[in-house]
Amino acid sequence: MADDIVIQGDGLRKQFTETVIAVEDAKFTIPRGSFISLVGPSGCGKSTLLRLISGLIEKTDGDLLVRNSEVVGPRSDIGMMFQKAVLLDWRTAIENVLLPDEIRGTVSPEAKKKAWDHLHLVGLQDFEFSFPRQLSGGMQQRVALARLLQTGADIMLLDEPFGALDEFTRERLNVELLKIVDDPNITTVFVTHNISEAIFLGDQVFVMTPRPGRIAAQIEIDLPKPRTIDLETTPEFQAYVQQVRDVLASHLEDQPL
Amino acid sequence: MSDIGSDGVLAGVKELSPAKKLFMHLSVFIILFGGWELGSRLGHVNELIMPAPTSIAYRLYEMFFVTGSIYWHYIITMYEAVMGFIIGVSIGMGLAISAAISPVFRRYWAPYAVVFNVTPGIAVTPFIIAWFGFGYSSKIALAALVCFFPPFINTLTGLLHIDKDATELFRSLGATKRQYFIKCQIPTATPIIIAGLKLAMTGALIGTVVAQFFSASEGVGILMQRFAFRLNMDGSFAALIVMSLMGLSLFTLMEYMDYKVIYWRRHSRMEEVSAKRKRKWTMAE
Amino acid sequence: MSMDNEAQVSNIELAADYKGSTGGAVIRHTIIFFVLMFIWEMANRTGFSNPLLLPRPTEVVASIWKIYVTQGNVWYHLWVTFKEAMLGCFIGCVVGIGLAVAAVLSDTFRQFLKPYIIIVEATPRIAVGPIFVTWFGFGMSSKVALAALVCFFAPFVNTITGLLGVEEESYELFRSLGATRRQVFWRLMIPTALPTMNAGLKLAVGSAFGGALVAEFISAQAGMGILMARYTMSLNMPSAFAGLLSITLYGFLLFRTMEVIDKQVLYWLSDDLMTKKSAKRKIKFHKEISV
Numbered sequence: 001m002a003d004d005i006v007i008q009g010d011g012l013r014k015q016f017t018e019t020v021i022a023v024e025d026a027k028f029t030i031p032r033g034s035f036i037s038l039v040g041p042s043g044c045g046k047s048t049l050l051r052l053i054s055g056l057i058e059k060t061d062g063d064l065l066v067r068n069s070e071v072v073g074p075r076s077d078i079g080m081m082f083q084k085a086v087l088l089d090w091r092t093a094i095e096n097v098l099l100p101d102e103i104r105g106t107v108s109p110e111a112k113k114k115a116w117d118h119l120h121l122v123g124l125q126d127f128e129f130s131f132p133r134q135l136s137g138g139m140q141q142r143v144a145l146a147r148l149l150q151t152g153a154d155i156m157l158l159d160e161p162f163g164a165l166d167e168f169t170r171e172r173l174n175v176e177l178l179k180i181v182d183d184p185n186i187t188t189v190f191v192t193h194n195i196s197e198a199i200f201l202g203d204q205v206f207v208m209t210p211r212p213g214r215i216a217a218q219i220e221i222d223l224p225k226p227r228t229i230d231l232e233t234t235p236e237f238q239a240y241v242q243q244v245r246d247v248l249a250s251h252l253e254d255q256p257l
Numbered sequence: 258m259s260d261i262g263s264d265g266v267l268a269g270v271k272e273l274s275p276a277k278k279l280f281m282h283l284s285v286f287i288i289l290f291g292g293w294e295l296g297s298r299l300g301h302v303n304e305l306i307m308p309a310p311t312s313i314a315y316r317l318y319e320m321f322f323v324t325g326s327i328y329w330h331y332i333i334t335m336y337e338a339v340m341g342f343i344i345g346v347s348i349g350m351g352l353a354i355s356a357a358i359s360p361v362f363r364r365y366w367a368p369y370a371v372v373f374n375v376t377p378g379i380a381v382t383p384f385i386i387a388w389f390g391f392g393y394s395s396k397i398a399l400a401a402l403v404c405f406f407p408p409f410i411n412t413l414t415g416l417l418h419i420d421k422d423a424t425e426l427f428r429s430l431g432a433t434k435r436q437y438f439i440k441c442q443i444p445t446a447t448p449i450i451i452a453g454l455k456l457a458m459t460g461a462l463i464g465t466v467v468a469q470f471f472s473a474s475e476g477v478g479i480l481m482q483r484f485a486f487r488l489n490m491d492g493s494f495a496a497l498i499v500m501s502l503m504g505l506s507l508f509t510l511m512e513y514m515d516y517k518v519i520y521w522r523r524h525s526r527m528e529e530v531s532a533k534r535k536r537k538w539t540m541a542e
Numbered sequence: 543m544s545m546d547n548e549a550q551v552s553n554i555e556l557a558a559d560y561k562g563s564t565g566g567a568v569i570r571h572t573i574i575f576f577v578l579m580f581i582w583e584m585a586n587r588t589g590f591s592n593p594l595l596l597p598r599p600t601e602v603v604a605s606i607w608k609i610y611v612t613q614g615n616v617w618y619h620l621w622v623t624f625k626e627a628m629l630g631c632f633i634g635c636v637v638g639i640g641l642a643v644a645a646v647l648s649d650t651f652r653q654f655l656k657p658y659i660i661i662v663e664a665t666p667r668i669a670v671g672p673i674f675v676t677w678f679g680f681g682m683s684s685k686v687a688l689a690a691l692v693c694f695f696a697p698f699v700n701t702i703t704g705l706l707g708v709e710e711e712s713y714e715l716f717r718s719l720g721a722t723r724r725q726v727f728w729r730l731m732i733p734t735a736l737p738t739m740n741a742g743l744k745l746a747v748g749s750a751f752g753g754a755l756v757a758e759f760i761s762a763q764a765g766m767g768i769l770m771a772r773y774t775m776s777l778n779m780p781s782a783f784a785g786l787l788s789i790t791l792y793g794f795l796l797f798r799t800m801e802v803i804d805k806q807v808l809y810w811l812s813d814d815l816m817t818k819k820s821a822k823r824k825i826k827f828h829k830e831i832s833v
Contacts, residue, residue, distance in 0.1 A: 056718060086714075
C-alpha cells in the first residue's frame, strides 16, 4: 500500500441477516487528504460502510485496512459526526466539546483552551456556555463539529451531518466544513443522499446502490477549489449530476422506492 | 437510521427461539421453586413463614376442586372490582371530556384535581366504609375512587395534546367541533386513554381488596387476611395467587382490548385490517 | 417491555396548567371555594344532608384546631406514618432502581425477569398486607415493608424505560470515542434516564403513603391510618376529615418539594436555570483559563 493511501477496502462485505446484505464486494482506496462523498438512496448501505470503517461494526468478510492495519474497533485517529448532533443536554457547548478529552482522561488547561478555539473556529463565539437546548439545530451541529475537531482525529467520518437542517443552513455549513477540512492531512468521508451536495463537497464521489449495497461507480470530481455555491449552476457541475443520476437510474429502474 | 442493524451496547439482545426461551424460563422456575421446596422439606425455611410450594399448590387444588370454596369469593371480588372500574372510568372520562371541551370547567376543576392527585385514594377507606356500610357498595365505591384518576388525567392529556398541524388541517377543511372531536381528538387520544384504563384496572382491584381488608364477610381479600391471621400461611399464599390470577386475567383483557382497538400501531394488525377493508371496498364497487 | 409509560409521566401536566393561573384567578377560585363551603354548611344546618356522615365545614375547622392545638394528638400519628412511608419509600426505591439497573446491564437477567415483572405488575401488591403483618408483626416494620413493596414498581419500570431510552447514535458517539462501559453508564445512560427516573420517584412517594396507611388499617397502634379508622368507627367524622385533610396537605407539600428538587436536578430542562448555570460555569472557566 502506498503511503498516501489511508483507507483501503477489498471484497468488503457486511451481512446482517440471511437476506439483508448491507455491503457487498466493496473495493476502494481513499488517499490521504481527500474528501470522499458517499451518495446513494436510503438503505443502500452507505451508513454501514461508514460504520465499518469507523470500527463500530465488524465486517463479515473481505479486507479493510486503515493506515495499513486491520480495523478491529474504534480508534483514536478516526472521529465521527452523525445526523443528530448527539449533544449531552446537561453540558454546556464547551463541556460537550471537551467530552473526548474527558473520556480519554486528558483534560487539561491546554485541552480547555483548544476546545475554546475549536468553538470559535466553527463560529460559535459567545455561545461557549450555552446549553444544547438553547441552541438552534445548525448551532448544535457546529458544536458537534467542534467536538469532532477536539478528538484530534485526522480521519473524519460524517454521516449526513447536516441532513436534518434547512437548505440555507446546510449550504453555509458545507462551505465552512470544506474550509475546516482543507488540510492535506485530513481525510474526510461524507455520507449523503443529496447528489448536488456530494458533488459540491467531494474530490471523489462513490455512488452506492441498494440490495445488496454495492459501490456502483467512483467518480473523480474535477472542479476548481475552493468551491463556492455558484459552482452548482455551471454546466460542468450539471454534467456530474447527470452522470451520478445515470448510475443510480440504471440500478434502480425496477425497484419501487 | 434505516440501513444499519442496531448493535449498541445494550440493543444486542439475541432473540432466542420460543422453545429455547421456554426452556430457559422453565429451568429457572424449577431451580427457584425446587430450592424453596427443598429448603422447606429440610427445615431450613420455616413453614410458618414461607410454606413450601407444594403445600400452597395443594391448598389451591383444595380450594378449586375439593371444597370449591374459592369460587364465591372470586366472583364477589371480580364483581366489585369490575363495577368499581366501570363507575370510576365513567366518572374519570366524563370529567376529562368536559374539561377538554370547556376551558372554564378545566380552570376551575384543576385545583381539585391536584388535591385528588396528591391524596392516596385508599386513605379514604374508613370514610367509604362509614358511608356505604359493610356490604358490596363500599368495595365498589372504593374501587371507583381509587381507579378514577388515571383515566381522567390520561383522557385529558390525550384530548388536549393534538398535533397543531392536525388541528389546522381540520379547521381548513371546515370541520365542525363535533367532527373534530370524533374524527381527530378521540382517535388520537385512544392509545393513551387505554394506557389509563390499564392502570385503572389494577387500581380497581387494589381498592376492592383494601376495602375488604377493612371490613368484609366475603371476597378473596378477607379470605387471605383471615388465613394470615390464623397463621394458615399456605392458605394465605394460595389466596394471594388467586388474586394474582385475577389481576392477570383482567390485565390480559386490557391488553387484548389494546391489541384490537389500536390496530394502527401494529404491523400484523394493520395487514389484517387493511385486507378486511379491501374486501369491503371491492364488494361495494 | 410492554409497560406504557405515557400515563405515569403525565400527572404533572395538570399541575402546570394550574400554576399558570394569575392573581385574579386565585381570587375567583377562593370565592368559588367559599361559596361551595357555604352551601355545604347550609345544607347541613337545614338538614338536607346528614351531618353525621358529611360534617359541616365549620366543625371540620374546629376539629383541625382540636387535633393540632388543644389535643395536639395528630403530630405523633403524622410522624409515625411519615417515618414508615419515607423509610419504605427509600427501601423500595433502592431495590427498584437496583433491580432495574441490573436488568438493563444484563440482557440475560432482563429475559429471566420478564415473566415475573408481568405477574408483579398485574397483582395488586397491596394485597400482601396481611402476610406482611403476620411476618413482620404489628409494629413499624410491617408498614415499612408494605410501603416498600407498594412503591418499588414505579421507580423500577421508569428506570428501565429511561435507561433503555438512550439513542443508538449516542452509544455510537461514546464508542467511537473509546469510552469504557462505566463511562457510558455514568456519563450517558444515567443523565439521560434521570427525568424518567425522577418521575418514577415522585410516584413512589405517593404510593408509599398509601402502602403505610393500608398496613395501618390492617393492624396498628399508631399512625394516621389507624387514627382515621378510629374516628370513623366512632362516627367522629369531623376529626376524621381533619385527619384526611392533613394527609392531603402533607401529600401536596411533599409533591411540591419533589417538584422543586426535580427542577433543580434536571436543570437542563428549565430555561431560567440553564441561563443561571451557564453564567456560573462561564465565570469558573475564565478564572481557570485565560483566553
